[in-house]
Amino acid sequence: MGILSDMKQRVTALESCGGTDAEGRALLDAIRVLSTDDVVDLVSIASGIKHDADRLIAVGAAIVAERSTRELGQSGAAAVRGYPTPVSLVQSISGGTRADAVRAVRVGEALLENADVSNIESDVAADSCWHDCLDRALLAGSLTSAQHDAIRRGLGEPQSELDEVWALAAAQLVAESDGIDVEELARRARQVRDALDPAGLEERQSRRFAARSLRTWTDADGGHHARIDFADEDAAFWNSVISSALRPRRGGPRFMTDAERAAADDLIADPRTNEQLTYDLITDVFRAGALASASDVFGVRRPGVRMVVVKDAIGPRDALGRMLATGHLEDGGDALAGSVIDRALCEVGAVEVTVDSCGNPLDVGREQRLFTPRQKLALAVRDGGCVWPGCRVTASYCEAHHSEHWATGGKTDIDAGILLCRFHHMLLHNAGWRILRVGKGPFLLHRPPGGAGEPIPLQSKSAVRWAWDPPPSGGRTGWRAA
Known part of the structure; x- marks a missing residue:
């Protein structure tokens, strides 16, 4: 037609x-x-x-x-x-x-x-x-x-x-x-x-690193301005610093201690705009320097940049000795060159998360209601952020949802856990939506009672989902070999 x-x-x-x-x-x-x-x-x-x-x-x-x-x-x-x-x-x-x-x-x-x-x-x-x-x-x-x-x-x-x-x-x-x-x-x-x-990524990030700059100027009225061109790794750290401080204003997870909740309430009630808070935060970071403790400046969540790389996708080093691999930021999934991953391994080490062929890490049972930090790391690797269709909230702003409700006997297992942002987590519990899973199959989003339409398969937003979910047209072996 x-x-x-x-x-x-x-x-x-x-x-x-x-x-x-x-x-x-x-x-x-x-x-x-x-x-x-x-x-x-x-x-x-x-x-x-x-x-x-x-x-x-x-x-x-x-x-x-x-x-x-x-x-x-x-x-x-x-x-x-x-x-x-x-x-x-x-x-x-x-x-x-x-x-x-x-x-x-x-x-x-x-x-x-x-x-x-x-x-x-x-x-x-x-x-x-x-x-x-x-x-x-x-x-x-x-x-x-x-x-x-x-x-x-x-x-x-x-x-x-x-x-x-x-x-x-x-x-x-x-x-x-x-x-x-x-x-x-x-x-x-x-x-x-x-x-x-990965070789092309290394060159692209090298160009952006070489182009890094900070320029300040004063306009005709005496106003002071700045422009920053970030290197990729530095941009990730700046974003982590800002996100750590502003999470309550941006819809971070609700589950916290009473002291943390009081601090979050104070920040939400603060009359400053997010842009003003960001400015004051960065200024405080410069002033405090190494003399202040992390909690003095950042509150309850210390900033940091998590990088994810598929272990068996690391290739041989190039002629300059750089690791040929592509890593990804846990939040947002932006790519990082092998040299950045290599440097991070030297500085802070690594946490290994082992998954099965469907991307599922191991269970840890029902001993506690809340998911552990290590489990949340595994969920971040698998889900890449809020899995609700069309949502772009990153993993650090998400809450872990029990597809089998804890109150009715559900386990705090990775197999039954899935990442949702605060809005979609509350919508699911308050409006009759349900997320169910049979065995190792996909998580399915079911509409509220009376809603028309088939259940919606939920897809990972992870940048490394290709490791366990390759395109069906190529087949796992053909895709990975390519």
Whole structure:
């Protein structure tokens, strides 16, 4: 079915929502009387129409760019209409931001680049480059232009001999894209790239380390400003310092001692904004230096950066003696080069977490209600953060939920534990949602009684989930060997 037929079907479905064919204030009034389900359907259908339009804009932008090359000069399509670049022409037509126009042209040019070497609309044509599946998914309407751009830019360009591996990774990301926001999809793409190319990761992080800088200046009114370009490891530590101090304001775990709860309540009631608190915190850190105890500055959670690396994925060292491996931050999963992992091993050592083929660490029984710090570390490695669909809260801000409730005999076992942020943990207990698991199978999120729809399989957000959950299209052996 063609794109216009798709759009016509969506418009017809939109009309069935009722009240949408109105003008001005009448449109708001008409939609306000709809049920919540009807409004959600309306937004979903309208989003589908927008995605169809974005596809047309991307393809049109590609042709505009093709007809506005430097070689064409003043006779190019953009110049003839008084615009210096195709991006400025597309932005003028669409009325959107420059960033949107740049992306439309970039996606369109990617489609043209691939069209020169293969027929991307043919399902029987052999893949001639790794991003064929992205282009086909975009043109078929199963991938938005923003998702296409996020995956392609996140994966970057592989070495020629790795095209097949990149194609497998791209196909897996396309399969995972439904229901994932663009920022998360881009993050996963970067994680995959860094896991597949540890040597490239080492070079990228070396460049960012070489570019580290702190610049301060005073403006004409006497205001003082600063700009920091972080090295990756240092950014992780700064974020850990800030997160440790502001967790109660940002929705950290609720389970704490009375003294900790009192301190958290004081912070929540503090009239300063989060930005002001962050400024004062960093200033206090500089002033206190080595003379203050950690609790004086940071409160109940001392900052630190946890790094996760799959032990059997560590390769031989390169010519400079650097470890060839890709590690990941426990919070957020951003990649770390082997040299950073190596240095951390020398400075602070390591904690080994052994998991089975499904990513499950061992049980520790029912001796206590709360999960131990070591268990929470294992859950962080396995789950990577709140597992609720679409949630991006990192592991250090999550609470461990018993899928078999402790009050009814459930065990404090890793097999029965799963990470949820405070909001989704409270929603689950208060609104009738349930998370169940049969044996070593996936955790399944069940809707409240009366809710329509099948249970939702919950997926790990961990950057190292490939170690136990490889893409089915490649098979475990093929994926790991690649």
